[in-house]
Amino acid sequence: MSRMKLNLGPQHPSTHGVLRLILDVDGEKISGCEPVIGYLHRGMEKMAEGMTYLQYLPTVDRIDYLSGFFNSFAYVSAVEKLLKLEIPERASIIRVLLMELNRIASHLLWLGTYLLDLGAVSPFFYTFRERELILNYFEKISGQRMMYNYFVFGGVRHDIEFLNEIAPMVKTIVEKLGDYEKLLTDNPIFISRTKNTGILSREEALAYSITGPNLRASNSHLDFRSQSDLYKNFEFKIAKADEGDCFARYKVRLDEIRESSKIIYQAVDFLAATTGDVNTGLKPLNLKIDHGEAFADVETPRGLTTCCIKSDGTDKPYRVKWRTGSFYAVQILPKLLIGNMISDVMAIYGSLDVMLPEVDR
Amino acid sequence: MIKILKSIKALLEGLFTVVKHLFKKSVTLQYPEERPVLPERFRGGHTLNGCIGCGICRQVCPCNAITIKKVEKKVTSYTINLRQCMFCGNCQYYCPVGAIKMGNNFEPATDCNNDLLKELVTNNESEADK
Numbered sequence: 310m311s312r313m314k315l316n317l318g319p320q321h322p323s324t325h326g327v328l329r330l331i332l333d334v335d336g337e338k339i340s341g342c343e344p345v346i347g348y349l350h351r352g353m354e355k356m357a358e359g360m361t362y363l364q365y366l367p368t369v370d371r372i373d374y375l376s377g378f379f380n381s382f383a384y385v386s387a388v389e390k391l392l393k394l395e396i397p398e399r400a401s402i403i404r405v406l407l408m409e410l411n412r413i414a415s416h417l418l419w420l421g422t423y424l425l426d427l428g429a430v431s432p433f434f435y436t437f438r439e440r441e442l443i444l445n446y447f448e449k450i451s452g453q454r455m456m457y458n459y460f461v462f463g464g465v466r467h468d469i470e471f472l473n474e475i476a477p478m479v480k481t482i483v484e485k486l487g488d489y490e491k492l493l494t495d496n497p498i499f500i501s502r503t504k505n506t507g508i509l510s511r512e513e514a515l516a517y518s519i520t521g522p523n524l525r526a527s528n529s530h531l532d533f534r535s536q537s538d539l540y541k542n543f544e545f546k547i548a549k550a551d552e553g554d555c556f557a558r559y560k561v562r563l564d565e566i567r568e569s570s571k572i573i574y575q576a577v578d579f580l581a582a583t584t585g586d587v588n589t590g591l592k593p594l595n596l597k598i599d600h601g602e603a604f605a606d607v608e609t610p611r612g613l614t615t616c617c618i619k620s621d622g623t624d625k626p627y628r629v630k631w632r633t634g635s636f637y638a639v640q641i642l643p644k645l646l647i648g649n650m651i652s653d654v655m656a657i658y659g660s661l662d663v664m665l666p667e668v669d670r
Numbered sequence: 671m672i673k674i675l676k677s678i679k680a681l682l683e684g685l686f687t688v689v690k691h692l693f694k695k696s697v698t699l700q701y702p703e704e705r706p707v708l709p710e711r712f713r714g715g716h717t718l719n720g721c722i723g724c725g726i727c728r729q730v731c732p733c734n735a736i737t738i739k740k741v742e743k744k745v746t747s748y749t750i751n752l753r754q755c756m757f758c759g760n761c762q763y764y765c766p767v768g769a770i771k772m773g774n775n776f777e778p779a780t781d782c783n784n785d786l787l788k789e790l791v792t793n794n795e796s797e798a799d800k
Contacts, residue, residue, distance in 0.1 A: 364732040367758030431688050439698055452713040452772070458758045466763060467711075491687050495680035594726060594764065
């Protein structure tokens with residue numbers, strides 16, 4: 310009787326970006342959903358064709374501005390594969406350390422804004438206070454809070470500094486996680502909004518190429534960190550949950566912060582005990598790369614990010630292709646939303662941790 | 671019944687956590703009155719000192735913000751267009767003589783377009799180069 314179309318976005322405070330959802334609603338129930346993307350398209354892939362390899366490096370931080378180090382890493386290591394460049398061990402450990410700190414910052418922001426969408430205001434302030442510690446540290450070592458541009462071809466720009474500040478900082482954050490859990494894990498309102506809503510089965514998630522914490526909340530072990538050479542010297546567990554609902558995704562992200570902190574402690578111990586070069590000293594002016602194709606992947610807070618570069622012998626890439634995790638999370642949205650209430654839309658959409666700049670590139 | 675009691679306990683625990691924060695020290699910076707302490711490597715507005723005019727900064731700049739004019743191997747004009755600049759720091763990192771430095775100015779907002787076209791070579795400097 311009361312079937313109608315409901316337009317959500319593109320300017321909606323809870324979408325954290327510009328996503329438009331065209332919902333078919335039957336009373337309060339959703340019977341259809343069509344995501345419309347492309348409002349934040351900046352032409353990141355086409356832009357690379359008109360820039361040199363070095364000029365393109367600062368812009369890749371903008372693909373996903375909450376985890377700039379991961380994008381830089383994917384691009385830089387793809388170029389290093391094309392150049393067949395060996396990077397010093399110390400540089401790769403610094404990269405791991407910074408990426409894991411970035412993962413914590415990204416998950417903390419997700420937690421705060423997700424709860425803001427659900428109507429809980431105080432955790433937002435707490436998570437932002439803790440995230441500020443990490444961002445201040447990033448500002449000290451790289452010069453900016455979110456657009457770092459710290460990785461260079463063959464290592465990192467400067468040697469790491471203020472190493473003794475990291476362990477106390479991470480310890481405070483992990484302690485504060487207990488506070489959040491007191492507020493949330495047993496909270497009946499939070500549980501009734503997240504438990505058994507938006508259930509994503511393992512088969513469905515794999516069929517739709519979902520990666521990252523969203524997949525690991527659906528009873529899967531797939532984490533590209535465990536297969537990469539970069540993390541082979543570190544001991545950590547893969548955070549995982551079985552249920553596949555919004556609450557499981559929340560639990561997996563909190564566990565990931567704890568596991569990241571373990572990697573950070575090991576990396577800090579290694580860096581404090583050793584010294585060495587942090588880059589190969591390559592001056593990449595007029596960098597020309599022979600014909601070839603290389604891709605590098607990295608496990609970001611939002612799934613698998615792959616950067617594929619095709620070079621044609623000039624100083625500009627012939628083609629750069631990005632695969633980002635959030636794009637696939639938007640793809641699964643119609644499957645998850647149909648049959649749920651309008652009030653569940655933001656609970657489900659928020660739990661997927663979609664980053665719109667990353668979807669549109 | 672037990673479920674309800676458990677819920678009430680969890681809610682009270684949450685309330686206690688929130689109330690605890692009322693008595694903690696404030697972390698907010700009252701920005702225009704209190705100024706932030708900026709780190710040494712902060713990437714803000716540029717300064718130029720002792721430029722040799724090699725043009726590497728122009729070459730590595732991702733947004734073509736830098737214009738250099740030379741007369742007989744001497745830099746007569748060095749302009750940075752802050753409307754295009756993305757403060758990536760490439761010019762500072764790849765400068766062979768360390769001439770261009772990024773400073774602490776993080777408030778380039780202005781009401782005149784031409785103010786953002788920063789001319790960095792002053793007459794005094796070019797005299798000192800002689």
